[in-house]
Amino acid sequence: MRPDARLLLLGFMAIFLSACAKSIDVPPTTVISGRSCAAQFDISSARDIALNGKELSVSVDANSPCTTDQASASSLYSSFLLPASEREYFVSVVSNPVGSGLLSPRVIMLDANGSKLREVPRDAFVFHGSALYLGVRIRTGERYLIVASDPATVGQEISQTFDATQSNVYAAGPVFVAVHSGSSMTKTEIYSHTGSLTITAQPLP
Amino acid sequence: MRVLRYSLILCAVLAVASCATPEIPYDRAAENVKTIGIIEPGLPDGPTVVLASTVGQSFGLVGALVDAGLQAARDSKFQGALDDASYSERERFVASVKIALEMRGYVVVPVSATRAKATAFMTKYPPKADANVDGYLDLVVGNYGYVSAGIGDSTPYRPSMSVRVKLVRADDAKVLMEDAVVYNPVGPAIAGARAVTISPNPVYSFKDFDTLMGDRADAVKGLQDSVDQTAQTISTLLK
Numbered sequence: 001m002r003p004d005a006r007l008l009l010l011g012f013m014a015i016f017l018s019a020c021a022k023s024i025d026v027p028p029t030t031v032i033s034g035r036s037c038a039a040q041f042d043i044s045s046a047r048d049i050a051l052n053g054k055e056l057s058v059s060v061d062a063n064s065p066c067t068t069d070q071a072s073a074s075s076l077y078s079s080f081l082l083p084a085s086e087r088e089y090f091v092s093v094v095s096n097p098v099g100s101g102l103l104s105p106r107v108i109m110l111d112a113n114g115s116k117l118r119e120v121p122r123d124a125f126v127f128h129g130s131a132l133y134l135g136v137r138i139r140t141g142e143r144y145l146i147v148a149s150d151p152a153t154v155g156q157e158i159s160q161t162f163d164a165t166q167s168n169v170y171a172a173g174p175v176f177v178a179v180h181s182g183s184s185m186t187k188t189e190i191y192s193h194t195g196s197l198t199i200t201a202q203p204l205p
Numbered sequence: 206m207r208v209l210r211y212s213l214i215l216c217a218v219l220a221v222a223s224c225a226t227p228e229i230p231y232d233r234a235a236e237n238v239k240t241i242g243i244i245e246p247g248l249p250d251g252p253t254v255v256l257a258s259t260v261g262q263s264f265g266l267v268g269a270l271v272d273a274g275l276q277a278a279r280d281s282k283f284q285g286a287l288d289d290a291s292y293s294e295r296e297r298f299v300a301s302v303k304i305a306l307e308m309r310g311y312v313v314v315p316v317s318a319t320r321a322k323a324t325a326f327m328t329k330y331p332p333k334a335d336a337n338v339d340g341y342l343d344l345v346v347g348n349y350g351y352v353s354a355g356i357g358d359s360t361p362y363r364p365s366m367s368v369r370v371k372l373v374r375a376d377d378a379k380v381l382m383e384d385a386v387v388y389n390p391v392g393p394a395i396a397g398a399r400a401v402t403i404s405p406n407p408v409y410s411f412k413d414f415d416t417l418m419g420d421r422a423d424a425v426k427g428l429q430d431s432v433d434q435t436a437q438t439i440s441t442l443l444k
Contacts, residue, residue, distance in 0.1 A: 135230030160404035163354035182355020
């Protein structure tokens with residue numbers, strides 16, 4: 001068999017096998033157990049966010065730092081060091097679905113000493129498709145941004161319907177025909193302590 | 206012209222949800238906006254009842270012309286149903302946004318102003334002294350009506366609405382918030398787009414156009430629900 005034909009065959013096999021592969025569902029984390037959580041946020045390992053519009057992807061998993069509030073509710077969180085800038089800017093926080101789970105987020109702003117300045121609650125987030133989104137303007141004095149899971153909503157289910165269109169091209173003798181069709185899907189997600197975040201900082205236009 | 210209008214309708218939703226609309230978040234505590242003037246929104250001429258994927262799309266210009274004709278017929282019939290029900294999308298939308306913002310603690314007043322284009326934000330806002338407000342809420346509705354992703358029972362007609370929204374300071378027209386809200390986004394380019402999306406209410410779905418027209422009361426309720434949910438989401442952006 002000629003090398004280019006072999007390559008083509010391998011390519012088709014890869015596509016075929018990947019199509020047959022089952023996606024692994026990562027279950028949501030609705031209980032934080034076996035952890036001793038601090039009352040304060042640990043900012044020593046805060047990730048830098050650059051003021052350049054580039055996305056920073058972060059996973060919040062069972063090993064992420066945790067905190068327990070006065071009501072004994074625990075959260076997993078990720079901390080970020082905000083860029084210092086004279087120019088006004090904002091940070092986008094996106095919680096992306098992972099399997100059937102979606103980290104239910106809230107945002108806490110801290111000063112340079114790690115003291116809490118304000119909290120942006122879970123219900124300020126809105127949906128971008130199946131992801132949760134928040135844009136937050138950074139105020140003077142705010143130095144750290146914490147994205148923490150919201151214990152009050154973790155475990156709740158949310159169902160959304162997504163309708164879409166797609167085109168498939170078929171060969172009909174010597175010509176190719178594009179066939180357009182629609183589809184509908186209802187996706188149910190469970191709010192989780194764990195998940196995937198995308199953080200972006202950009203100047204205000 | 207029909208082909209152009211048909212294309213523009215489909216593009217309205219995609220354009221609103223595309224990266225062309227910036228998302229500028231609002232900081233309520235930092236701005237002293239207590240009274241908001243809602244400028245009369247820009248709206249399209251009428252509702253649209255869109256079948257987003259059709260057989261005609263595979264047949265070039267001829268197919269597009271056929272689709273445009275079918276689209277125009279659906280739009281006209283649906284407009285007739287709204288007229289019979291004395292339903293005004295404009296009135297419902299303004300009232301709903303007013304209520305949603307008042308529940309957030311704002312004082313809201315309607316503001317009359319001439320909009321150069323129904324499909325665009327205001328180019329110039331009224332002087333603050335004229336309206337005595339702290340900020341102007343500028344709303345542009347890209348489309349409203351119903352949409353089906355395709356032919357078949359699994360893709361029913363559901364309510365659809367897209368809005369671009371901007372809050373500007375009355376003093377100097379500085380943009381305090383800007384975003385896009387799409388109720389029931391349908392199409393290939395919505396995922397990851399910079400728009401707030403609202404999943405359609407499963408209560409209001411109609412398996413085909415005849416069923417939609419056969420249940421006009423619920424068809425209107427579906428529109429009203431899409432307006433109310435859109436208004437609530439706009440108020441969340443100004444929370």
